[in-house]
Amino acid sequence: MASVSIESISKDYGQTAVLRNVALSIADGEFLTLLGPSGCGKSTLLRILAGLEVQDTGSVRIGERVVDGLRPKRRDIAMVFQSYALYPHMSVASNMALPLRMRRLSALQRLPFLGCLLPGTAQITADIDAEVSRAARSLGIGHLLSRKPGQLSGGQRQRVAVGRAMVRHPAVFLMDEPLSNLDAKLRVQMRAEIKELHQRLGVTFVYVTHDQVEAMTLSDRVAVMLDGELLQVAPPQDIYADPDNRRVAKFVGSPKINLLDGVVRERGLIDVAGSTLTIDADALTGTPLSLGIRPEAFYLAGHAGQGTLTGSVRMIEHMGSDLFVHLDLAGVDQPLIARLLAERTPHIAPGQTLHVGVRPDRILLFTCDGRRLRRDADSARRSVTPFREVAG
Secondary structure (H helix, E strand, O other): OOOEEEEEEEEEEOOEEEEEEEEEEEOOOOEEEEEOOOOOOHHHHHHHHHOOOOOOEEEEEEOOEEOOOOOHHHOOEEEEOOOOOOOOOOOHHHHHHHHHHHHHOOOOOOOOOOHHHOOOHHHHHHHHHHHHHHHHHHOOOHHHOOOOHHHOOHHHHHHHHHHHHHOOOOOEEEEEOOOOOOOHHHHHHHHHHHHHHHHHHOOEEEEEEOOHHHHHHHOOEEEEEEOOEEEEEEOHHHHHHOOOEHHHHHHOOOOOOEEEEEEEEEOOEEEEOOEEEEOOOOOOOOOEEEEEEOHHHEEEOOOOOOOEEEEEEEEEEEEOOEEEEEEEEOOOOOOEEEEEEHHHOOOOOOOOEEEEEEOHHHEEEEOOOOEEOOOHHHHHHHHOOOOOOOOO
């Protein structure tokens, strides 16, 4: 096991800045996820950790060693790729054994026919086979060792790729969107298996994904990346309920956060979308602010009044136990999305006028330049239940 330290990493491709002064410390045994959209630089950062890319500036430390300039095989890491990277002509057992054969057998011992006659080859090979068998059994693929990758399902191929990394007993596991090629049901299953694997091995995991559900359910901490910058590193519940800035708030969450323009009327009151909300904001009268409201922060109100927003129902998405109600508010370009319990809102229909209230302590405030404007009530927000996955 080992900690990982990333110190002021920058990377450019021509005139395009892919990474901008990224600094990050990952604790020994931690599961950290790099979360961001395609093109944000997260996979490039992972490849720099693995030694597959060279940074322009900065350094990488794994454990007590600075690994800049070391080849990938000397960094004591194992990487699981999005494409699995299995050799199609080799069996599952051979694919899993390959890193051990390359590490433990000499070039002569790896020769066909002749190599097995050399002293020590038989014992080393038997030890490798035993390790491969143990790893395969732990992953539930012990019965597949004689098959070729083309005879396996997507989930089975993913287990083989993970098993090939496991047998090396690395100090750090690197995973680059390993579940993106799987269907929804299998992704749920593999998420649980990867979480259990981390808990069993206790090894440092660095995981890359654009999928918020994966990041929220797997991670000890999440590092949100956008446009080559590291915006926030925090536990999943804090990333969701207590974002540092508007960019993080907009990216994390599904449905996305509602952002409404407001103006401070006086201490404790903010005018927004034709209504007045009671919010204690430390800002002068007339100060423009951006209000971030998660869809689940709304509740159905019986009538209009202070603390409520009124809109016309544009569309309703039925999600089983929940409804995603899209509301058109006066003077607001984008529809507001409210997440309401279906059992309490049985008669909502498109075109209906609806009044929704919002708890003041669930409102996030941002300045015009996107910085978070924190309040006393924000200290309790971290207990809020984070992102929930809804089955369609």
